[in-house]
Amino acid sequence: MVYLLPSLVAFNRGTDNRWLVLVINVIFGATFLGWVLALVLALRKPKVPSTA
Structure with a gap:
């Protein structure tokens, strides 16, 4: 479980990458x-998308 912790965090946070x-x-x-x-x-x- 600790091995895949970075992947679990990324998918739970919905990061772009x-x-x-x-x-x-x-x-x-x-x-x-x-x-x-x-x-x-x-x-x-x-x-954060910039609004110009």
Whole structure:
């Protein structure tokens, strides 16, 4: 469950790059660096569309 935590967070938050987080998590999640990268991407704030 901890292994897929970044993916679960990304899908629950509805982040724009949730599929990228899932791919990084599945492929590189076994390494600590890959898991941390996926978690950081999952926790990033969503981009706010600018109204100009």
